[in-house]
Amino acid sequence: MRRSRRSQTLVYGIVILWVLVSLAPVVWMLLQSIKPSAQVFAIPPAWLFTPSLQNYRDLFSTSSGTQFGHYLMVSLTVTISTVLLTIIVSVPASYALTFMRVRRPNFWLILILLASMLPPVVLLVPLFQLWNDLHLLDNPIALILTYTAMNIPFTVWLVRGFMAQVPRELRESALVDGAGDGRILLRVMLPVVRSGIAAAAIFTVISAWNELLFAVLLTTDNRTAPAGIVATLISDRGINWGKLYAAATMVAIPIILFTIAVQRHVVRGFTFGAVKG
DSSP, X not given: OHHHHHHHHHHHHHHHHHHHHHHHHHHXXXXXXXXXXXXXXXXXXXOSOOXXXXXXXXXXXXXXXXXXXXXXXXXXXXXXXXXXXXXXXXXXXXXXXHHSOOSSHHHHHHHHHHHHHSOGGGGXXXXXXXXXXXXXXXXXXXXXXXXXXXXXXXXXXXXXXXXXXXXXXXXXXXXXXXXXXXXXXXXXXXXXXXXXXXXHHHHHHHHHHHOOHHHHXXXXXXXXXXXXXXXXXEETTEEOHHHHHHHHHHHHHXXXXXXXXXXXXXXXXXXXXXXXX
């Protein structure tokens, strides 16, 4: 009994320590963002200070030249569009690979898996030339299509794994009742694997919102928020640390709130099929 309590105490201690270590950079970033600029790099650190929102006011000021509000709107547009397109393409593909007669389904799954393992840097030059030829550089459409193509392989692989847990008799019963594959997908499969689709959507949101490499390469004025931070707050003349911390906080907060709001879908998605119903 004592060993059990000691083990439980040790586990709780490790978890608490891990949480504190994980949250420390976030708390530090938030504190630095509300410090006066002169105290950001004060040595020793100024633990007692008068909080100020001046960095945030400067960040969104039209005279600051950062256009950070515009960058946030571009990020929001690109992320939502990427998630919708990825799900619209990936879910029917997952259904087809799972239930329909596709020649060599394992070959296609391996091909999809290999595509998801391809380093993004390999695609930099080809994609730049492609969007340049199509006159889509500095256009959110280029980012949306790029991010969608990057996320489809993983999403198909993930959603297909959830659909493979669904009994085939469910589809066969619907076919006997006269339903077509389109209706089966919308009316039968989507409600059953919605947690898996939600989990895939969450990963797509995080991937599209945080992506930096292609956003820097493919855009100049219509940047996403991470690319806007790099382009406007970091230069050879120096780094505006106060505004940088404020911008990083503004980029992190939506993802943190979104993850907290949908965490139950992640847990439910990854436990799908683990318990027999």
